Amino acid sequence: MCNSLYLLLVLCVTSSLAMEKIISEDSSDTSCNSPFVWMMVKHLDRTDTKLNKVQSLSHQNHIAINNMKGKIVNDEVTEIKSLLNGIQKKMRNMQFEIDNLKRRCSTNPGDWVLFSGHNYMFVYKKVTWNIAKIDCQQKGGYLAKVESGAENSWLISVMKDEVWIGLNDIQSEGQWKWISDNTGISFSYWPSNQPSSKRRENCVQYCKERCGMKSYGWNDESCGSRMGYVCEKQLEHS
Known part of the structure; x- marks a missing residue:
């Protein structure tokens, strides 16, 4: 046109x-x-x-x-x-x-959280270390074993309160071992003044307010103290 x-x-x-x-x-x-x-x-x-x-x-x-x-x-x-x-x-x-x-990453009680091939459960019911150990076993896991900086940083980033982990020196004072496999520590996150190595402080927790710190760190504490805990278990492979 x-x-x-x-x-x-x-x-x-x-x-x-x-x-x-x-x-x-x-x-x-x-x-x-x-x-x-x-x-x-x-x-x-x-x-x-x-x-x-x-x-x-x-x-x-x-x-x-x-x-x-x-x-x-x-x-x-x-x-x-x-x-x-x-x-x-x-x-x-x-x-x-x-x-x-x-x-998957919910930190509500009763929920397993996936990280780096392991499941974690954060429980904030305040119990002694021994009760926490038994509860984790009944859930098919164990009190958390922290083996690397990445795992440690992730745990700190998601936890809502102070919790027990599986590290202890119950059998031999100063000989820190994991309850899951009785192995020693290859990674640690002690603040400068920890562990205090007091004879009655044989169980380890992530501590902040209780220890007067601004961020979480490891602290040896009396196993009879009451606080939450974090369980861990490996993923089941079919």
């Missing part, structure tokens, strides 16, 4: 140039009976007709362009809707994963 419009415009310009040529060649006789006048009128009629066609085509082109714009807009809207649907689907999947992670 645009090509037709362009062609008619060219024809109109050509007709106009032809009329100027006629006028320049013989413009002395301008009476109604003059062949010159009639020829000019014919050219004017033809030019007017062509101009009308140009206007009509121009209007049609304008409508066509608007329709094209509408189609472009519709296509853009469709594309945006598709992108939004994709984003919403990804967000739903992400929310599903987050909900699963929250369930």
Whole structure:
């Protein structure tokens, strides 16, 4: 359609140039009976007709362009809707994963929390170390054995209160061992003034307020003291 419009415009310009040529060649006789006048009128009629066609085509082109714009807009809207649907689907999947992670990482009593191939349970019921040890065994685990800085940092990041862990020197004073496998410590997190090595302080806890510290650290404490505890168990492989 645009090509037709362009062609008619060219024809109109050509007709106009032809009329100027006629006028320049013989413009002395301008009476109604003059062949010159009639020829000019014919050219004017033809030019007017062509101009009308140009206007009509121009209007049609304008409508066509608007329709094209509408189609472009519709296509853009469709594309945006598709992108939004994709984003919403990804967000739903992400929310599903987050909900699963929250369930797995919940620190509510009775919930096992997964970290680095082990499950942990934080219990904030205040009991003695021996009761905590027995409770963990009944749950299929043991009082937590902290073997690395990463594990230690994670435990501190999620615990809500001071808790017992499995380290103790009950059998031999100063010989700290884990209740889970009776092995010694390869990693420790004692503050500068710990362990205090008092004869009655044979069990280890994560301590903060009780020890006047701003962050959790290990502390040897009387096994008869009462506080929460953290159990640990390895994942069962099928």
